[in-house]
Amino acid sequence: MVKIAVLGAGGGVGQPLCLLLGLCPLVSELALYDRHRAPSVAVDLSHIPSQNLQKVSGYTAADDGLSNALRDADVVIVVAGPGITAEMASRDSLFQQSALVMRELVREYTRVCAEAIMLVVTNPVNAIVPFTAELLKGYGVFDARRLFGMTTLDVVRGETFLAEAEGRRGGDDRVVHVVGGHSFQTIVPLMSQAQPPARLGWRELEGVVNRVRFGGREVYYAKERNGAATLSTAYATLRFTEAVCGGLQGEKDMVECAYVHLPGIEGGDEIAEAVGVDYLAVPVEFAVEAFLVIWISWESGKLTVWQMHGASRIVNPLGTISSKEQILFDIAIPALRKNIQTGVDAAKNTLSDEKPH
Structure with a gap:
């Protein structure tokens, strides 16, 4: 069975994604991370019966939460990001904000679970995936077979x-x-x-x-x-x-x-x-x-x-x-x-x- 870490679990994509993953028969453990809301999402999800999901946990930025969420993960899904609002609809602005988020997540991923498969949902994918890949190359852990942009x-x-x-x-x-x-x-x-x-x-x-x-x-x-x-x-x-x-x-x-x-x-x-x-x-x-x-x-x-x-x-x-x-x-x-x-x-x-x- 598979452990999946969802980074950005409290957001507009993260919450429905966690529900779907919790019902997926291929997933045995979910580790949810968000700066604030992940523990409450984990509690909410734990009230739903599942035959395959053995464990669901939620972490925030406090108490080394990102590291704990990533530990022993097989798959890391990144949905964290600033989102799109009326004030920030341009791809350039979105990239700048998303890159700041990815910088923190990639650094910890490199330290804790560099062999896990990473799926990047955070937009703009066309630029964020190369940004992530070049960071991983710089940290000496890049493997093209383990990094995917979600299309x-x-x-x-x-x-x-x-x-x-x-x-x-x-x-x-x-x-x-x-x-x-x-x-x-x-x-x-x-x-x-x-x-x-x-x-x-x-x-x-x-x-x-x-x-x-x-x-x-x-x-x-x-x-x-x-x-x-x-x-x-x-x-x-x-x-x-x-x-x-x-x-x-x-x-x-x-x-x-x-x-x-x-x-x-x-x-x-x-x-x-x-x-x-x-x-x-x-x-x-x-x-x-x-x-x-x-x-x-x-x-x-x-x-x-x-x-x-x-x-x-x-x-x-x-x-x-x-x-x-x-x-x-x-x-x-x-x-x-x-x-x-x-x-x-x-x-x-x-x-x-x-x-x-």
Whole structure:
């Protein structure tokens, strides 16, 4: 079974996510962290019966709470951040605030559980993931197979909106990969590769694609410019986490899209060289690796040890995208390159500030 630490558990995404994780049969322990509200969320959650959840605990910033929440975690989900308000709707402002939060969390993650898989939900993902990766590199613990930016919400929207356009309810029987990044300029839904194939004309498909790309704005304006997607983000994060946990427990064919550092994951170097960026949202497969340990004493014996590295390989969908999808992808790459550089530069400044002068 799996221990998950949720950082930012008291927020608009954190609370529904904790409820969903508490009901997930793959999760055995939840450690919730927030500056103030995590203990109350943990108590509230503990009142719900669960056959698999053996322990739920809540921690605040007091009494080394972050360290206690992270200790022995298999998966760390970061939903902590400033959120989106009417006064702070720009991605640049959001990045500055989120980077301050991530700086503290990454430092403690490095010290306590550097081998845990980290899922970053905190926005803006396009810049925060490179920022996090460069910090981990500076601390000497980076492994591309263990760091993921959450773009599953775009996939969920793609599958749901396509089903709606076809006059059906739900989208769970669909597979729609979404590549690029996690902003309207960088989201590229691959409707041409939907399984089963889409039953729509190209004009109708364009409408679905645009709705996916601007899905965040749809929620933002529905909430009168005073909030972002919370429930759908929590659901999408659960879905991605289930794929990771399934891989941890040896299940096969666990594939979800995520924003990753391409070099360091099987198949990633080729994509990075082809597209000209090191970070990209792509379909990722999760798996464990088995090692056979043999020892000799009075009797010979053997033990199979399973080790989870996170991403085992990237499933490359870029060779068969349509001409219209290629246009969107060509628009996405320069925007991604700028976002990535923002994160990398900020991390370098952070590491420089931490070095003794």
